[in-house]
Amino acid sequence: MSSQPHETSATTFAIVLAGGASSRLGGTDKTRMEVAGATTLERVLRSAHVDERIVVGPAGDGGPDLARIHGARFVLEDPPRSGPLAALARGVAEISGDLSDGPGGGATVLVLGGDMPLLRAETLTALTSTSASEQKVAALAGSDGHVQYLCAAWPLARLRAALDALEQSDGGWANLSLRRLYDQLGADELLTRRAAGAEDSDIDTPEALGAARDAAGPRIALAQIEVSEDVEVTRRTVRAAVAEAAAAGAQLVLLPEATLTPFGTDLHAIADAHHDSFEQLIQELATTHRLVVVAGSFTPADGGRVHNTVIARGPDDENRPADEDGPADENGPADEPLAADAAGAIGEPGAVRAEYRKIHLFDAYGSRESETVAPGEELVVIDLGGARLGIATCYDVRFPEQFSALARRGAQAILLPLAWADGPGKSEQLRLLLQARALDSTTVVLAADQAPPAQYTGKAARGIGQSAVIGPLGQIRQELGREPGLLVVDLDLEEVRDARAALPVLEHGVPLPRD
Numbered sequence: 001m002s003s004q005p006h007e008t009s010a011t012t013f014a015i016v017l018a019g020g021a022s023s024r025l026g027g028t029d030k031t032r033m034e035v036a037g038a039t040t041l042e043r044v045l046r047s048a049h050v051d052e053r054i055v056v057g058p059a060g061d062g063g064p065d066l067a068r069i070h071g072a073r074f075v076l077e078d079p080p081r082s083g084p085l086a087a088l089a090r091g092v093a094e095i096s097g098d099l100s101d102g103p104g105g106g107a108t109v110l111v112l113g114g115d116m117p118l119l120r121a122e123t124l125t126a127l128t129s130t131s132a133s134e135q136k137v138a139a140l141a142g143s144d145g146h147v148q149y150l151c152a153a154w155p156l157a158r159l160r161a162a163l164d165a166l167e168q169s170d171g172g173w174a175n176l177s178l179r180r181l182y183d184q185l186g187a188d189e190l191l192t193r194r195a196a197g198a199e200d201s202d203i204d205t206p207e208a209l210g211a212a213r214d215a216a217g218p219r220i221a222l223a224q225i226e227v228s229e230d231v232e233v234t235r236r237t238v239r240a241a242v243a244e245a246a247a248a249g250a251q252l253v254l255l256p257e258a259t260l261t262p263f264g265t266d267l268h269a270i271a272d273a274h275h276d277s278f279e280q281l282i283q284e285l286a287t288t289h290r291l292v293v294v295a296g297s298f299t300p301a302d303g304g305r306v307h308n309t310v311i312a313r314g315p316d317d318e319n320r321p322a323d324e325d326g327p328a329d330e331n332g333p334a335d336e337p338l339a340a341d342a343a344g345a346i347g348e349p350g351a352v353r354a355e356y357r358k359i360h361l362f363d364a365y366g367s368r369e370s371e372t373v374a375p376g377e378e379l380v381v382i383d384l385g386g387a388r389l390g391i392a393t394c395y396d397v398r399f400p401e402q403f404s405a406l407a408r409r410g411a412q413a414i415l416l417p418l419a420w421a422d423g424p425g426k427s428e429q430l431r432l433l434l435q436a437r438a439l440d441s442t443t444v445v446l447a448a449d450q451a452p453p454a455q456y457t458g459k460a461a462r463g464i465g466q467s468a469v470i471g472p473l474g475q476i477r478q479e480l481g482r483e484p485g486l487l488v489v490d491l492d493l494e495e496v497r498d499a500r501a502a503l504p505v506l507e508h509g510v511p512l513p514r515d
Helices: 040-047 063-070 084-098 121-134 156-166 178-182 206-215 231-247 267-289 394-398 400-408 426-441 493-502
Strands: 012-017 052-056 072-075 108-113 137-141 147-155 190-194 216-224 252-254 292-300 306-313 353-357 380-384 387-391 413-417 444-448 468-470 476-479 485-492
Touching: 012 040, 012 084, 012 121, 040 052, 040 063, 040 121, 052 063, 052 084, 063 072, 072 084, 084 108, 084 156, 084 178, 108 121, 108 156, 121 137, 121 147, 121 190, 121 476, 147 156, 147 178, 156 178, 206 216, 206 493, 216 231, 216 413, 216 444, 231 252, 231 267, 231 485, 267 292, 267 306, 292 413, 353 380, 387 400, 394 400, 394 413, 394 426, 400 413, 400 426, 413 426, 426 444, 426 468, 426 476, 444 485, 468 485, 476 485, 485 493
Parallel strands: 012 052, 012 108, 052 072, 137 190, 216 252, 252 292, 387 413, 413 444
Antiparallel strands: 108 147, 137 147, 216 485, 292 306, 306 353, 380 387, 444 468, 468 476
């Protein structure tokens, strides 16, 4: 869906400095510490969306897999352990070898630390874009304004010049600090971008490691797919989307509303004939790929109607290998009791088994969803990887009280499958509503819409694309167009905590009189 072939004529590189052992961490290689199910080095590699990745440091046991999955190349500085500047120079030399057929004057280099587990792909993309367009150094800065030297994008020519100016008379850059590199820059050569949440965290101490683990939520994929009227075609599409999400390291994949069958079909007949097998497919994929799958379906209801049902399934506990069983993390208290079918132990995807029935039905813009769909009544949240996730569906997004109620039940993010109806102004409305609901609830809103069929001219809602990740203060973090695709986000729970401290709307809300 969204995978791209590896570029051989790379113009954007990442040099990742890895292999640093910390005495305060017992001499352990801090780039191989695990945070939220992946090593810090892997988390950095998968956030750097560039043409080529060079890791300066030992490959270790997992190096071949990292190289294969992320297109990374491992090299060693010479002599070893000669300091970060020498390691960076080794990476630049490797780039120079790749560009032997040209000067590479337009190339951009991301200089990254392999022990920064909460870097965001959109932030690194923004730094790279800024550096390339302005031909200056663009670096991440913490909330205190401190420049993070190992999260910056450099024009390759400027990086080479700064290294050349520091090379020692007997050759090499041994024992020189990165600060010396930045001292080469003029006052107008450095641009900064303020970090959000815990994205500027690095792992130097046990306390820093603990804080990073506390901030790191699950990796979630939003699969924007085209839903066919042919159930078997859609099943193949779902299989491919879940496999791609699993390959991207996702712990949960969100599929659109009405993934079972699109609106405009005989919902009741298809729910009767195919929901059970669709649910079995979702369970099978969850178990096979070891992640949670959340998808829109339809289940039979009284009076010839159906429920617009979102099903969430984690791996089947009965099929889990024995060595994967372990104690569940403790779950802090919620403001209200959970729906009975949604409770699950944090960090235990096998415990996730929930169903949410859409509460607000789309009787608007000439549509009458209530004629074929019966409303649900219960709010639902699920727990995964240290995070609590609320579930809502499409038209629910127009009702802020539902999102605030989910947040008061502890939700830090809200999963929102969509089959958004097209029409004048509807794209602008969707974007505005997603941002508003994130602000109302200070949650991360994760919206996965259907990709509209190219030749579709019918009146039933078949999506407009525009799947998006919205930050808890309404920032559009990532967004797709109308074509099928995949968005992947690592939840930063510190960002949600910061947003709620800055904008305590959940505390300030008071009951209002009703007419």
